Amino acid sequence: MSPLLSPVSPELDEAHFALLAHYAKHLGRAPKAIRFAINAGERRSRQKGHGMEMLELRAYQASDDLRHIDWRVTARTGQAHTRLYAQENDHQRLLLVDLSNHAYFGTRHTFISTRLIQLAGIIAWRSKQQGDTLSYRLSYGEKEYASNKQGMLPNFLHQLQDASLLENRAQNMKKNSVWAHSQLTAKAHNKDVIILTDKQSWSDVEESALMQLARHNSVHWIQIIDSNAYNLPVGQYQMADQNGIQRVSISKKTMEHAKTAFVEQNTLMRKKLATIGIRHQLFDLTESPEKIARYLLSQGALR
Known part of the structure; x- marks a missing residue:
């Protein structure tokens, strides 16, 4: 199986980020009309x-x-x-990566957090290869990083590598979303903004910040889910979360309830984003980061 789709470990190393550079280089090109x-x-x-x-x-x-x-x-x-x-375009790009504790989960191939981090790595490499200007803000566990400086790629890749560590699952999650309470996002104008997050809800203050961001920029929201999590056979499972290893009993009723709750919440989020003017796209964990990057390419968010 492809090391990109199913890495050896959800905790990514330097060799894997070097591999991402290869995939970024061979994405192809965006349609001419979209790149203008x-x-x-x-x-x-x-x-x-x-x-x-x-x-x-x-x-x-x-x-x-x-x-x-x-x-x-x-x-x-x-x-x-x-x-x-x-x-x-000068292709000034703003990448916002926001991982909750729940992102460090997956039933097959890898974790949602890992897939989002892989995609962030491809975006960063592609921006460098194309000579585009990239700013970013990254939030996971108790840590947060941001930069709008040239030559920040090595630091960013190191931070992404740290973000993939499973120990972040046990950390207290930051209250504010990565797009709120930041001069980097508040001052963003005429940028291609890519948001990578597993979050599905936000406060009124955060929604106001999203509206401001979408008013002055082209915003793309990428969501990755593990659809298999709602199709598990009935039985008992051992699952790890921020509280450690837990034994979970799965019944047909609890599975249907969880799936219904997710669909309702996700539908509400999609409607909110559409109203704000943000383009939202949902991908399954079984889809490779290369495919998701090509979607962004087709939308003009990458070139």
Whole structure:
């Protein structure tokens, strides 16, 4: 079985993060149309001027660059019109990784925490390989790290390696989500934001921070679940959590109740995210981080 899909241990080592660089390099490329910024008034490139391909012609808006006014169409119609050009993004990316104690769980292949950490590693490597600007905030157990500096990849990979350790499952979880109470997220504008978390609920303050983030950025929310956890045969199991090894009795009734509760909570979360304007995608633990990274590529969150 692929070492990417099913690593030897959920605790990842340096060799595994080196392997992630290989997969990041061979993801392919995003469709050209997606890799360009086309939103009205959006100026995401550090380069002056515009690209060579005109995307569309539309009525002038107050936020438009006056240099892009089409004077011929303006004179003919009597209304100011602007040319929108395909403009290659500077691809400034913000990666937010937030792992709860419950993420350190899995019935097959690996843990949810491990899969999210693998994906974070691929995103980090891909950003470096493509010359993109990457900022991040990482929260797990009692630890939290953040950086918006160049050359931070070695430190970030080391922190991800530490985040994969099972001892984090026994730590007290931070109360606030990774996207709240942070200057890094509060000041984020015109970025591709990728949120990797197993959390499904948040406070009103955290929701306000999410709305602010989505208002000024393109936000992608990636959720990974272990669907097999709701299809276990009836019986007794030994499961580990932050309180140690516990014996759990599974009946058909308790399994149905757990599945119903999850579906209801997840449906509510998806509706909230859609209302805010955040693109949400759910993947199963049986799907590789390479496949999830390719989805992000197809959505323009990676290039």
